[in-house]
Amino acid sequence: MAATAASGTRTTRYGTMRENVLGLEAVLADGSVVRTGSRARKSSAGYDLTRLLLGSEGTLGIITELTLRIHGIPEHIAAARCVFEDLAGAVATVIEAVQLGIPLARCELLDPAALRAVNAHDGLSEPEAYTLFLEFHGGPAAVAEQVEGVREIAASHGGGEFGWTTTTDERNALWRARHNAYFAVTKARPGTRAQTTDVCVPVSALADAITATAEDARGLPFPAAMVGHVADGNFHWICPVDVSSEEELDALRAFVDRMVVRALAVGGTCTGEHGIGIGKREYLAEQTGAEAVAAMRAIKRALDPQGILNPGKVLPDPA
Amino acid sequence: MAATAASGTRTTRYGTMRENVLGLEAVLADGSVVRTGSRARKSSAGYDLTRLLLGSEGTLGIITELTLRIHGIPEHIAAARCVFEDLAGAVATVIEAVQLGIPLARCELLDPAALRAVNAHDGLSEPEAYTLFLEFHGGPAAVAEQVEGVREIAASHGGGEFGWTTTTDERNALWRARHNAYFAVTKARPGTRAQTTDVCVPVSALADAITATAEDARGLPFPAAMVGHVADGNFHWICPVDVSSEEELDALRAFVDRMVVRALAVGGTCTGEHGIGIGKREYLAEQTGAEAVAAMRAIKRALDPQGILNPGKVLPDPA
Numbered sequence: 119m120a121a122t123a124a125s126g127t128r129t130t131r132y133g134t135m136r137e138n139v140l141g142l143e144a145v146l147a148d149g150s151v152v153r154t155g156s157r158a159r160k161s162s163a164g165y166d167l168t169r170l171l172l173g174s175e176g177t178l179g180i181i182t183e184l185t186l187r188i189h190g191i192p193e194h195i196a197a198a199r200c201v202f203e204d205l206a207g208a209v210a211t212v213i214e215a216v217q218l219g220i221p222l223a224r225c226e227l228l229d230p231a232a233l234r235a236v237n238a239h240d241g242l243s244e245p246e247a248y249t250l251f252l253e254f255h256g257g258p259a260a261v262a263e264q265v266e267g268v269r270e271i272a273a274s275h276g277g278g279e280f281g282w283t284t285t286t287d288e289r290n291a292l293w294r295a296r297h298n299a300y301f302a303v304t305k306a307r308p309g310t311r312a313q314t315t316d317v318c319v320p321v322s323a324l325a326d327a328i329t330a331t332a333e334d335a336r337g338l339p340f341p342a343a344m345v346g347h348v349a350d351g352n353f354h355w356i357c358p359v360d361v362s363s364e365e366e367l368d369a370l371r372a373f374v375d376r377m378v379v380r381a382l383a384v385g386g387t388c389t390g391e392h393g394i395g396i397g398k399r400e401y402l403a404e405q406t407g408a409e410a411v412a413a414m415r416a417i418k419r420a421l422d423p424q425g426i427l428n429p430g431k432v433l434p435d436p437a
Numbered sequence: 438m439a440a441t442a443a444s445g446t447r448t449t450r451y452g453t454m455r456e457n458v459l460g461l462e463a464v465l466a467d468g469s470v471v472r473t474g475s476r477a478r479k480s481s482a483g484y485d486l487t488r489l490l491l492g493s494e495g496t497l498g499i500i501t502e503l504t505l506r507i508h509g510i511p512e513h514i515a516a517a518r519c520v521f522e523d524l525a526g527a528v529a530t531v532i533e534a535v536q537l538g539i540p541l542a543r544c545e546l547l548d549p550a551a552l553r554a555v556n557a558h559d560g561l562s563e564p565e566a567y568t569l570f571l572e573f574h575g576g577p578a579a580v581a582e583q584v585e586g587v588r589e590i591a592a593s594h595g596g597g598e599f600g601w602t603t604t605t606d607e608r609n610a611l612w613r614a615r616h617n618a619y620f621a622v623t624k625a626r627p628g629t630r631a632q633t634t635d636v637c638v639p640v641s642a643l644a645d646a647i648t649a650t651a652e653d654a655r656g657l658p659f660p661a662a663m664v665g666h667v668a669d670g671n672f673h674w675i676c677p678v679d680v681s682s683e684e685e686l687d688a689l690r691a692f693v694d695r696m697v698v699r700a701l702a703v704g705g706t707c708t709g710e711h712g713i714g715i716g717k718r719e720y721l722a723e724q725t726g727a728e729a730v731a732a733m734r735a736i737k738r739a740l741d742p743q744g745i746l747n748p749g750k751v752l753p754d755p756a
Contacts, residue, residue: 167733413471
């Protein structure tokens, strides 16, 4: 169910990972080795093979080298955490901060189920409520101003105590629940395997999308939890599933299907970061239209006429 | 000589224009209409047709609609200007500011020839020396901290008076030379047409690349001037050429050729923003290698088998 090929869309203050790839080396299906991009920050020389190959999940070429932009370590880093009365307040806080131009270097959301799992796994007693984890970068005055700005916004949207710190140890402590969420949810059910999936929606539709999915998740035969990249409208569901149980696998598939249908209905995408793989091929045409899939298939045939590169992935079988 | 198709790589604090295109609608050669992207901030669903079409200069499809990310107007905007003793000091200032993580919302460089043209055109008396034009966005404390940081760095690299302001009228006055440079250079020679060209190099190689090009420009039969996007390593040369003179056109072609050869020698690109068009087709294979050009040609053939879309552009004729 979960796609295995990450496609470089994880976002930081520095843009998505994909935007930080200056160029790459790849082996194509005919054995030729292409080098794309340059050492320059930007280029408009020829077709953007870098982006085409990055999002292709190995179906157009095998990437053997990447040239990345690097960024200096920020002068100051502040980490913050804020517990909210409800999801709507957490999302509204992020939207308002972004609209005011406050730069959020990182912005993560955990749901009550994720915090419940972390408390059990790590012996913590964090409030089991929607919680924002934030990071700010810049000079000391800029960071203080950003923290104060978001603290005020959070307070006006039902945010509780707004803890923040700038030392490395305290930052790690403050973000501990976020760092451990995946493992905690996974280990909460021994013998299961974590199946993760993601969608991405316009930020204005995020609160409704998460609320609907959380209500839906209550009927699942396993305790699913949510981790969101709120500023992007992107959220992941972590599902510790007994993969020997057809019933659980069926429930997972139907749950993901409903999540995707809701995302597409509001103009979102069936996957923000994970990629299409096999599990989401059936949604590609629904999302992009048959014409775009036909263009993708033409590119695939042109670059890999015998279909030897990661066959069966990304593109649905021709009708 | 100048390529006419801008390809969306102009950079702001918010990334290049290209990075702010969420999706598009395009008509392909077979008449089909594709919609790419979604209303979500990011997606990893299928091949990145958005980026492929954006950089294709009309050779893969005709773009009929774009969906753009929008950004809030910053709380405060500060404009600054600083005149430098030499080019190396101006470039070193920008490199050090970027390395320290000081966010530069805009960062432009004019050369002495551009300021000479602006002085003559607008009756100003600006120092005819390498001059940086900067813009900072953020809260009031953040902007003040950023300005102070860059002011100190500039002073340590031979920067003179560091003028800055936050009101709209004064910002426009401070940036006036930058805003008028293109027109001033163009109008300095009545009866000529401005031919512009650009290359982009690693920022570490920028000062040498501009210095070599400026020395080269002294031998030209027309008064060329330079405008640079320093933080990107990207610079443009504006050449007011008498296009009825074969001698001037030959001199222009040879000047651009030497500029490109120097850019490629340091790992740069033959064009940062303007695109390949017709004038730079011959450099594409030299920059990206024959294998990458073959892959681009395969994509072109797959999507436009009869070659009806902007024929002859971007890809050099097959050998």
